[in-house]
Amino acid sequence: MAIPLEVRGLVARYGDKTVLENLDLVVQRREILCVLGGSGCGKSTLLKHAIGLLIPAAGTVRLLGVALDEAGEEERRLVLVRSGVLFQGGALLNSLTVAENVGLPLEQHTDLPPVVARDMVQMKLELVGLGEAANLYPPELSGGMRKRAALARAISLDPEILFCDEPSAGLDPLTAAGIDRLIRDLRDALSMTVVVVTHEMASVAAIADRVVMLDDGRILFDGTVAEMRDSSVEAVRDYLARRAPDAAAADTGLLAALGAAGVEEAE
Amino acid sequence: MASDAAGSNIVLDWREEPGAAEELVVSGRLDRHSAREVHRTLVERLRRGAAAGIAVDLSGVKRIDASGVALFADVLRRARSRGVSLRLSSLSAAAREAFEVFRWDPAQQPPERIGEPYLVQRGESVLGGLAAARDLLVLCADTFVWAVTAPFQKRPYRKGAALEQSVLLGSNAAGIVALISFIVGLTMALLSATQLRTFGANIYVADMLALAMTRELAPLLTAILVAGRSGSAVAAEVATMKVTEEVDALKTLGLEPVRFLVVPKFYAITLTQPLLTVISALFGIAGGLVIGTLMLNLSPEAFVQQAARALVLKDLLSGLLKSVVFGWIILVVGAFNGFRVTGGAEGVGRVTTSAVVQAIFGVIVADAIFSLIFWYG
Numbered sequence: 001m002a003i004p005l006e007v008r009g010l011v012a013r014y015g016d017k018t019v020l021e022n023l024d025l026v027v028q029r030r031e032i033l034c035v036l037g038g039s040g041c042g043k044s045t046l047l048k049h050a051i052g053l054l055i056p057a058a059g060t061v062r063l064l065g066v067a068l069d070e071a072g073e074e075e076r077r078l079v080l081v082r083s084g085v086l087f088q089g090g091a092l093l094n095s096l097t098v099a100e101n102v103g104l105p106l107e108q109h110t111d112l113p114p115v116v117a118r119d120m121v122q123m124k125l126e127l128v129g130l131g132e133a134a135n136l137y138p139p140e141l142s143g144g145m146r147k148r149a150a151l152a153r154a155i156s157l158d159p160e161i162l163f164c165d166e167p168s169a170g171l172d173p174l175t176a177a178g179i180d181r182l183i184r185d186l187r188d189a190l191s192m193t194v195v196v197v198t199h200e201m202a203s204v205a206a207i208a209d210r211v212v213m214l215d216d217g218r219i220l221f222d223g224t225v226a227e228m229r230d231s232s233v234e235a236v237r238d239y240l241a242r243r244a245p246d247a248a249a250a251d252t253g254l255l256a257a258l259g260a261a262g263v264e265e266a267e
Numbered sequence: 268m269a270s271d272a273a274g275s276n277i278v279l280d281w282r283e284e285p286g287a288a289e290e291l292v293v294s295g296r297l298d299r300h301s302a303r304e305v306h307r308t309l310v311e312r313l314r315r316g317a318a319a320g321i322a323v324d325l326s327g328v329k330r331i332d333a334s335g336v337a338l339f340a341d342v343l344r345r346a347r348s349r350g351v352s353l354r355l356s357s358l359s360a361a362a363r364e365a366f367e368v369f370r371w372d373p374a375q376q377p378p379e380r381i382g383e384p385y386l387v388q389r390g391e392s393v394l395g396g397l398a399a400a401r402d403l404l405v406l407c408a409d410t411f412v413w414a415v416t417a418p419f420q421k422r423p424y425r426k427g428a429a430l431e432q433s434v435l436l437g438s439n440a441a442g443i444v445a446l447i448s449f450i451v452g453l454t455m456a457l458l459s460a461t462q463l464r465t466f467g468a469n470i471y472v473a474d475m476l477a478l479a480m481t482r483e484l485a486p487l488l489t490a491i492l493v494a495g496r497s498g499s500a501v502a503a504e505v506a507t508m509k510v511t512e513e514v515d516a517l518k519t520l521g522l523e524p525v526r527f528l529v530v531p532k533f534y535a536i537t538l539t540q541p542l543l544t545v546i547s548a549l550f551g552i553a554g555g556l557v558i559g560t561l562m563l564n565l566s567p568e569a570f571v572q573q574a575a576r577a578l579v580l581k582d583l584l585s586g587l588l589k590s591v592v593f594g595w596i597i598l599v600v601g602a603f604n605g606f607r608v609t610g611g612a613e614g615v616g617r618v619t620t621s622a623v624v625q626a627i628f629g630v631i632v633a634d635a636i637f638s639l640i641f642w643y644g
């Protein structure tokens with residue numbers, strides 16, 4: 001069985017700016033990998049390379065055993081059909097109802113009888129708690145509902161590997177916990193491999209088998225959540241404890257420039 | 268490894284014992300490649316009648332996905348409607364897990380969208396139209412009031428905005444307005460020359476072009492071009508800001524959106540629309556001059572003199588007055604459609620289109636009204 005995702009020596013650049021520097025990453029089957037890191041550290045860029053939306057400046061990406069840069073058009077399409085992606089903003093098609101959004105890949109890529117496809121869509125929607133919203137249009141949904149509908153679409157073909165970009169960002173804790181549990185359940189039931197890009201520590205603790213932390217385009221940490229707590233790298237422990245780097249010291253800034261020393265409290 | 272290129276990988280076997288339920292033994296992979304086959308087999312057996320009931324043995328299923336579970340929903344509905352009992356006699360661990368994750372009662376149906384009755388729809392569209400008309404009036408009033416009072420406010424909003432907008436709405440359109448007017452001038456001169464030549468009245472090409480361009484064609488051509496170019500841009504800009512909550516942000520910052528967004532454009536279009544119209548008229552007449560000189564044996568001096576003689580001040584002024592009004596129509600219609608946007612990015616495209624269509628319609632209607640007024644006045 002092929003390794004679901006194998007990234008070797010990946011270099012990503014936007015213009016002159018190098019976003020990912022010689023990155024190696026292997027994700028095993030049935031593994032839930034969380035990719036952590038501050039904003040702008042290259043998390044989403046990594047995700048976009050993994051699904052072939054961006055072309056690496058150097059290095060290779062093998063998704064479900066297929067090298068994306070060598071594969072032909074048809075081979076890439078087939079491998080993408082076997083993977084699911086939950087985009088950060090949902091990326092639902094606004095002109096279709098929720099059920100039509102979820103049913104679209106089924107209609108295009110399978111020859112299931114229409115009634116079974118319809119049942120399957122409804123089942124997926126019940127799974128994400130949107131059974132009642134099947135005939136609504138995406139603009140009529142709240143942000144959290146839109147995200148859940150997008151998750152239902154991402155799993156509509158029971159993908160072998162599921163990529164999630166910030167699945168629980170902007171959701172209330174209960175809905176976020178529901179999505180976390182769903183991701184675990186799906187992994188268990190369908191032997192799915194899951195790559196989650198996030199910065200919600202709560203959801204990382206709930207779902208991650210393994211955590212990779214990116215910083216400045218490199219892997220800063222690779223291990224379990226428990227290992228994160230004992231990491232020798234200070235930035236990792238800071239991230240976990242939500243400690244902001246020390247604010248600018250008091251002897252700089254306007255107060256210092258204006259001579260704070262001479263000011264005395266008025267009686 | 269399942270691949271969409273691979274066929275189904277499943278074995279189906281009927282086991283029948285007299286008196287007992289017929290049993291379908293499914294083994295292998297029950298996924299979206301084989302679900303169709305299993306579904307068909309079960310539906311056919313139901314159709315033939317299975318009085319003793321049907322049992323399905325999934326103990327040999329190694330892999331199962333959502334379609335493998337979902338197919339039983341439809342089969343169950345059909346079995347129930349025929350009064351046949353359907354049950355799963357045995358499940359593999361994988362199958363049990365899948366059925367536990369994908370819980371769903373097939374009797375449940377999502378609520379349908381129910382459309383309003385016809386009369387209610389009509390009534391609502393009339394009310395919607397009235398509300399839109401009111402909003403349009405309010406926007407016009409706001410724009411004019413702010414435009415007049417803004418210079419006297421203590422704190423003018425962003426000083427360079429009107430100038431910046433003049434470049435965007437006006438200067439940048441000059442090239443295309445000049446080119447199109449020149450081409451229309453050429454065409455008009457050629458068309459009329461064929462007629463006038465038979466009377467030996469070539470020189471009147473100059474009169475005709477000068478009058479037609481200044482009174483009618485220059486304001487109209489310019490307005491149509493600006494509606495397509497700048498009216499759409501205004502609508503798209505305002506609509507995008509509305510969709511991304513920037514308009515709401517302005518309100519919370521204590522800034523009046525109409526004053527902040529529309530008034531600078533109002534100044535800009537009031538200034539640039541007459542200028543563009545002048546450019547249009549000049550280039551249109553120049554187009555006629557080229558044809559007159561090259562093909563109608565007129566001297567350039569004679570053409571210019573004749574054109575100048577034909578024009579009276581009233582024609583020039585009425586053309587300019589029209590152009591200003593057309594500019595206002597384009598702007599207000601653009602902004603109105605922008606503020607009216609609903610939905611997301613899709614809505615932006617929709618209001619942009621309707622802004623252009625409505626602006627051109629408004630300009631042509633206004634032009635007709637002006638023609639009537641100038642006829643009597």
